Amino acid sequence: MNTKDIVFIALFAALTAALGVFPPFTLPIVGVPITAQSMGAMLAGSVLGAKRGSLALALFLVLVAAGLPLLAGGRGGFAVFAGPGGGFLVSWILVAFVVGLLCERFWRNLGFFQALGINILGGILVLYPIGIAWISLTTGLSYVEAAAGSLGFIPGDLIKAAIAATVAVTVRKSYPLIEAPRRA
Amino acid sequence: MISAYRPGTSPIHRLAAGPKMAALALAGTGLFFVTGLAGTALALAVAIALYFVAGLTLRDIWQVLRPLLIVMLLLVLAHAWLNGWEAAFAMGMRLAALVLLAGLVTLTTPSSAIMAAIETGLQPLAKLGVDVEKISLALSLALRFIPLIASVGAEVREAQRARGLDGSLVALAVPLLVRTLKMGEDIADAIDARGFGSTRK
Amino acid sequence: MIRFSGVSHRFGEREVLKPFSLELAERRIAVIGANGSGKSTFVRLINGLLVPTSGSVFVDGLDTKSDGKGVRGKVGFVFQNPDNQIVYPVVEEDLAFGLKNRKLSKDEIARRVETGLARFGLSHLAKEQTHRLSGGEKQMVAIAGVTILEPEIIIFDEPTTLLDLRNKRRVARTISELEEMAIVVTHDLDLVAEFDRALVFDEGGLVFDGKPFDAIRHYEGLMG
Amino acid sequence: MIRFSGVSHRFGEREVLKPFSLELAERRIAVIGANGSGKSTFVRLINGLLVPTSGSVFVDGLDTKSDGKGVRGKVGFVFQNPDNQIVYPVVEEDLAFGLKNRKLSKDEIARRVETGLARFGLSHLAKEQTHRLSGGEKQMVAIAGVTILEPEIIIFDEPTTLLDLRNKRRVARTISELEEMAIVVTHDLDLVAEFDRALVFDEGGLVFDGKPFDAIRHYEGLMG
Ligand SMILES: Nc1ncnc2c1ncn2[C@@H]1O[C@H](COP(=O)(O)OP(=O)(O)OP(=O)(O)O)[C@@H](O)[C@H]1O
Ligand SMILES: Nc1ncnc2c1ncn2[C@@H]1O[C@H](COP(=O)(O)OP(=O)(O)OP(=O)(O)O)[C@@H](O)[C@H]1O
Ligand SMILES: O=C(O)CCCC[C@@H]1SC[C@@H]2NC(=O)N[C@@H]21
Ligand SMILES: [Mg+2]
Ligand SMILES: [Mg+2]
Numbered sequence: 001m002n003t004k005d006i007v008f009i010a011l012f013a014a015l016t017a018a019l020g021v022f023p024p025f026t027l028p029i030v031g032v033p034i035t036a037q038s039m040g041a042m043l044a045g046s047v048l049g050a051k052r053g054s055l056a057l058a059l060f061l062v063l064v065a066a067g068l069p070l071l072a073g074g075r076g077g078f079a080v081f082a083g084p085g086g087g088f089l090v091s092w093i094l095v096a097f098v099v100g101l102l103c104e105r106f107w108r109n110l111g112f113f114q115a116l117g118i119n120i121l122g123g124i125l126v127l128y129p130i131g132i133a134w135i136s137l138t139t140g141l142s143y144v145e146a147a148a149g150s151l152g153f154i155p156g157d158l159i160k161a162a163i164a165a166t167v168a169v170t171v172r173k174s175y176p177l178i179e180a181p182r183r184a
Numbered sequence: 185m186i187s188a189y190r191p192g193t194s195p196i197h198r199l200a201a202g203p204k205m206a207a208l209a210l211a212g213t214g215l216f217f218v219t220g221l222a223g224t225a226l227a228l229a230v231a232i233a234l235y236f237v238a239g240l241t242l243r244d245i246w247q248v249l250r251p252l253l254i255v256m257l258l259l260v261l262a263h264a265w266l267n268g269w270e271a272a273f274a275m276g277m278r279l280a281a282l283v284l285l286a287g288l289v290t291l292t293t294p295s296s297a298i299m300a301a302i303e304t305g306l307q308p309l310a311k312l313g314v315d316v317e318k319i320s321l322a323l324s325l326a327l328r329f330i331p332l333i334a335s336v337g338a339e340v341r342e343a344q345r346a347r348g349l350d351g352s353l354v355a356l357a358v359p360l361l362v363r364t365l366k367m368g369e370d371i372a373d374a375i376d377a378r379g380f381g382s383t384r385k
Numbered sequence: 386m387i388r389f390s391g392v393s394h395r396f397g398e399r400e401v402l403k404p405f406s407l408e409l410a411e412r413r414i415a416v417i418g419a420n421g422s423g424k425s426t427f428v429r430l431i432n433g434l435l436v437p438t439s440g441s442v443f444v445d446g447l448d449t450k451s452d453g454k455g456v457r458g459k460v461g462f463v464f465q466n467p468d469n470q471i472v473y474p475v476v477e478e479d480l481a482f483g484l485k486n487r488k489l490s491k492d493e494i495a496r497r498v499e500t501g502l503a504r505f506g507l508s509h510l511a512k513e514q515t516h517r518l519s520g521g522e523k524q525m526v527a528i529a530g531v532t533i534l535e536p537e538i539i540i541f542d543e544p545t546t547l548l549d550l551r552n553k554r555r556v557a558r559t560i561s562e563l564e565e566m567a568i569v570v571t572h573d574l575d576l577v578a579e580f581d582r583a584l585v586f587d588e589g590g591l592v593f594d595g596k597p598f599d600a601i602r603h604y605e606g607l608m609g
Numbered sequence: 610m611i612r613f614s615g616v617s618h619r620f621g622e623r624e625v626l627k628p629f630s631l632e633l634a635e636r637r638i639a640v641i642g643a644n645g646s647g648k649s650t651f652v653r654l655i656n657g658l659l660v661p662t663s664g665s666v667f668v669d670g671l672d673t674k675s676d677g678k679g680v681r682g683k684v685g686f687v688f689q690n691p692d693n694q695i696v697y698p699v700v701e702e703d704l705a706f707g708l709k710n711r712k713l714s715k716d717e718i719a720r721r722v723e724t725g726l727a728r729f730g731l732s733h734l735a736k737e738q739t740h741r742l743s744g745g746e747k748q749m750v751a752i753a754g755v756t757i758l759e760p761e762i763i764i765f766d767e768p769t770t771l772l773d774l775r776n777k778r779r780v781a782r783t784i785s786e787l788e789e790m791a792i793v794v795t796h797d798l799d800l801v802a803e804f805d806r807a808l809v810f811d812e813g814g815l816v817f818d819g820k821p822f823d824a825i826r827h828y829e830g831l832m833g
Contacts, residue, residue: 001318003380004372010322011368014329018337031259047361059322066205066298067290070330075252077286082212083279084259139259140267163357170358174474174514175365296702328698331740339469342434345453346462347472347534348486359472366468366516370693373658376677377686378696378707378758419773420745465771468690517620520689520767521644521796546770547689549643549796550832572773608774 005052008177012048012056013063016040016092017070024072029149030135032085035072038127039160041092042119045099046168049178053096061089087134091127098122103168104178115165123161124154189294196238197292201301208289215278221270224277231284238292248287249280256280299323321380325371336363386410387431387538392440394426401426403590404440409568413560415577415597416570417604418586424570425465427586428540431568432460444538461536465543465570467523476518476526477502477511483534501533506555520547528556538566545573574601610634611655611762616664618650625650627814628664633792637784639801639821640794641828642810648794649689651810652764655792656684668762685760685789689767691747700742700750701726701735707758725757730779745772752780762790769797798825 019040024033040060044053060070069076081089099122106114128150135146172178191197196204218224235245249256256276264272290298303320310316340359349355387409394402402423416424429435430442433449433456442449444456464470473479480498489497502508505525510518515526524547531539541560545553557576560567569577577583583600585593585607593603611633618626626647640648653659654666657673657680666673668680688694697703704725708718726732729749734742739750748771755763765784769777781800784791793801801807807824809817809831817827 001315002372003375004369006318006322007325007368007372007375008365010325011329011333011364013322013326014333015364017326017330018333021334026254026258028258029262031256031262043361047365059326062302063323063326066302067208067286067293068298068327069290073252075283077208077283077290080286082216082282140263140271163354166354167357167361170474171361171365174516175362177365296699324697324702328696328739331698331738332692335740336469339464339466340472343462343464343470344472344482346432346434346457346460346464347483347530348458349482355472358474362474362516363468367693370688370690371696373653374686374688374694375696377656377658377681377684377688378755379678379681379710380706420771420776421743422773425743466690466692519645519649525644543771547644547767547796549646550829552644553796554832572771572777605774608778 008048009052009056009059012040012044012053013059015043016057016060017063020070020072020074022072027149027152030084030141030146031139032088032131032135032150032153033072034153034156036160037072038088038092038095038123038157039164041095042099042123042160042164043167045096045101045122046103046115046119046164047171047177048096048100049104050097050100053100054093057093057096061093064089082138084135084138085131086138088127088131091130094130095122095127098126099164100178107172107178110169110172112165112169115168116161119161119164119168120158123164124157128153190240190244190291191294192239192292194238194292196234196288199292201293201297202304204289204293205298205301208285211285212282215282218278219271219274221274221277224274224281227281228277228284231281231288234288235284238288240288240291244291245284248284248291252279252283299327321375332367333360333364336360336367386445388443389430390441390443392430392437392442394423394430394435395438401589402430402437405591406440407584407591407594409582411581412566413577413580413582414566414568415580415583415600416568416586417572417574417577417583417600418592419588419607422586423589424586425542427584428462428542428568428570431538431540432457432462434462459537461531461534461539461565463528463531463539463541463544465546467520467527467547470527470530471515471523474514474516476507476513476515479515479526480530480533483530487534497533501529504532505529505559506552521549521552524548525552525555528559532559532563536565538568539563541567541569541571543571543573544569545571545576574604610669612667613654614665614667616654616661616666618647618654618659619662625813626654626661629815630664631808631815631818633806635805636790637801637804637806638790638792639804639807639824640792640810641796641798641801641807641824642816643812643831646810647813648810649766651808652686652766652792652794655762655764656681656686658686683761685755685758685763687752687755687763687765687768689770691751691771694751694754695739695747698738698740700731700737700739703739703750704754704757707754711758721757725753728756729753729783745776748772749776749779752783756783756787760789762792763787765791765793765795767795767797768793769795769800798828 016037019036022036024035026033041057044056064070064076067077099118102118132146132150136143256279260272260276263275306316337360389407391406393404418424430437433453436450447455449456471479473482477498480501481494484494502511544556577597580597583597585600585604587607593600613631617628642648654661657677660674671679673680695703696706701722704722705718726735768780801821804821807821809824809828811831817824
């Protein structure tokens with residue numbers, strides 16, 4: 001890991017924090033906000049790949065845990081992890097990892113639709129089961145109720161995946177930071 | 185934006201960042217086991233009292249709670265509907281106490297002290313071969329980058345506005361990212377040029 | 386015509402422009418002064434990128450507060466740091482950017498971009514990645530991207546920073562040949578020696594307003 | 610002493626420095642030339658931030674290719690854009706950054722930071738957030754952050770960009786008073802008029818090497 005990797009990791013942690021300028025909108029029932037910040041995880045994976053991407057999100061969450069008010073709406077501290085959104089938050093690391101891994105795998109011919117598919121897979125299909133389980137654990141809602149209450153995230157998350165995919169393919173052209181896996 | 189720190193000389197201010205954060209973690213975990221109305225009300229009262237010990241005001245308490253108010257309200261309602269009012273109030277008070285305690289640490293500790301405490305906390309990891317120096321560089325850089333990215337974002341938007349495009353977020357994302365990455369590359373050069381690390385490829 | 390009426394500006398606690406009133410109508414106006422004296426803040430008020438914390442700024446009668454978009458249609462702005470100005474990854478795309486927002490036809494855009502590139506000696510860089518350009522090359526791209534929009538007033542914040550002699554002269558000539566009104570913030574005193582009027586700022590105050598020759602003397606006096 | 614032996618450099622297809630060999634030992638060396646002529650590339654080869662695509666660069670006998678860290682301990686670098694040079698959120702922390710990498714004691718660091726701040730007239734900004742500074746203030750912080758490391762050779766890439774007269778003079782004085790060898794890339798010809806030696810680059814080639822007076826004439830000839 002050289003200096004550039006460290007800088008990029010810090011950059012995407014900061015970028016995720018900067019996405020917190022968009023005000024959060026809290027969904028009723030589950031009590032978890034719709035936030036632009038989950039796009040930080042998608043972007044980090046798509047642009048930096050699995051390792052640096054997931055470390056960027058881990059770094060962001062350390063800063064949040066340390067009490068810096070970096071979550072949308074100016075929240076931070078341990079309390080947010082104990083709240084209903086905590087499962088989602090911690091899983092952002094996994095989202096960046098999965099998205100990054102797949103982007104690396106399909107790097108050679110990564111077009112918009114591949115990138116979109118990857119971000120939906122990582123940013124929704126992988127993320128939600130864990131996030132919803134945590135909601136149900138912390139709020140006393142049943143898993144099905146929590147899942148139903150989380151449906152409201154889907155439109156926003158699709159838009160975020162589309163933006164992340166657009167950025168991923170443009171940046172891949174002008175600023176490739178991921179290396180394609182070597183094949184025999 | 186990054187630092188909510190309120191300078192002061194109270195005992196809570198003078199407490200070192202490390203112990204304060206450790207106490208917060210302990211209290212946070214402990215609170216999970218407090219479920220009754222009386223227990224949670226006591227916890228909330230203690231949290232509020234600590235604000236006054238730190239020389240903070242009701243206004244500060246309000247400012248800490250405000251961003252979470254809607255969430256808490258909704259949660260309490262949902263909880264009441266499912267598990268009854270008593271459990272709902274207990275949960276609401278527990279959450280408020282947690283948030284207030286976390287906020288208290290942020291308000292009474294400069295972020296540089298928080299950073300330093302994290303770095304100290306990481307020291308044992310050095311023995312396991314983790315490069316603590318790199319982690320602490322990453323932490324500081326992230327803090328430096330938040331306003332930098334925000335200002336790059338503002339500048340790109342400003343430049344776009346100056347050239348006739350008002351408020352398209354998608355059009356913002358690509359140039360923001362490319363500029364940020366280029367900036368990252370230059371900053372990495374500057375860091376190396378100032379004698380950090382050894383590996384370079 | 387630009388009119389400042391009882392304008393002052395603060396960032397948070399800090400007053401970076403003390404109250405002043407002013408009318409600007411000359412074709413070539415220079416703004417000089419020490420680092421941090423408020424020059425950039427002053428010119429950003431003109432195209433409504435900043436709105437004054439008190440008082441009002443009018444451009445051709447339009448209030449920057451209520452009609453920012455209209456004002457920016459009249460006032461072009463070349464920023465201090467070209468990196469902030471360049472919004473697209475490829476040079477020719479970047480030049481086309483402002484034109485696209487004007488909803489011109491594709492052909493028209495292509496034609497203007499070509500002329501613009503040629504005018505600033507950038508034709509050979511048309512397909513280049515903007516972030517790979519040298520400092521001076523970026524500066525030229527930034528200037529081209531604004532003049533191509535043919536605004537009525539153009540503000541230049543330190544336009545000759547980073548430029549070599551040839552490009553400096555090119556910019557100086559470009560500014561002198563502009564039909565439009567030009568307001569130039571600069572530390573390059575030669576550039577503005579022939580201007581119609583010069584303003585000197587110091588510690589947030591407008592401390593001199595007159596001919597460049599006298600303004601430069603005043604400024605040199607301040608610098609000790 | 611710096612030695613270039615059969616060095617050339619390309620970015621991808623593009624040859625930005627044509628093959629040349631050179632030795633540098635003078636105390637004050639200027640590098641001038643057109644935008645995009647390869648000046649920044651040239652100086653980045655000196656501290657190993659770039660490794661030449663062919664040939665070798667030696668600093669006091671150390672090969673930049675194999676001993677980058679050693680070389681960077683000897684060669685300080687002040688970059689063109691101060692925003693990208695400042696690493697820490699607070700001015701005094703940023704000045705301390707390079708010193709921390711040297712593993713100096715806390716007291717020693719604090720002492721040197723204080724001296725460094727005073728030397729560049731920055732003491733009143735010690736606790737300021739770096740992103741709040743004006744362009745010129747940032748430039749001074751960037752310069753202070755490097756000179757505080759007391760390297761043997763300092764490279765300045767456009768150090769007076771964005772500075773007002775007072776700060777320009779301060780930088781000129783700082784450079785002239787340095788014990789260390791200084792290599793200055795600049796478009797500000799006054800700054801280097803008294804230097805010991807000047808190199809002129811054009812289109813990737815080293816086209817002149819001699820006294821500043823003659824170099825400037827040569828350069829002005831090139832600029833037409
Ligand atoms: N967004 C901001 N928040 C707080 N302070 C600011 C902000 N922008 C500028 N300032 C401060 O306002 C003062 C004036 O800044 P401005 O950029 O107008 O100076 P300037 O005259 O253009 O200087 P320079 O010649 O260095 O570009 C500076 O001291 C600067 O630190
Ligand atoms: N990383 C890079 N990839 C591709 N091309 C590059 C890269 N860096 C520089 N160049 C190109 O190499 C050439 C020389 O660049 P360099 O930055 O050395 O010029 P310069 O003499 O310092 O110019 P200026 O006076 O404008 O700063 C330029 O044409 C530039 O576009
Ligand atoms: O507390 C927070 O600020 C964030 C909690 C997690 C939010 C999740 S991430 C996936 C889903 N999509 C959203 O927009 N919000 C939730
Ligand atoms: Mg300015
Ligand atoms: Mg250069």
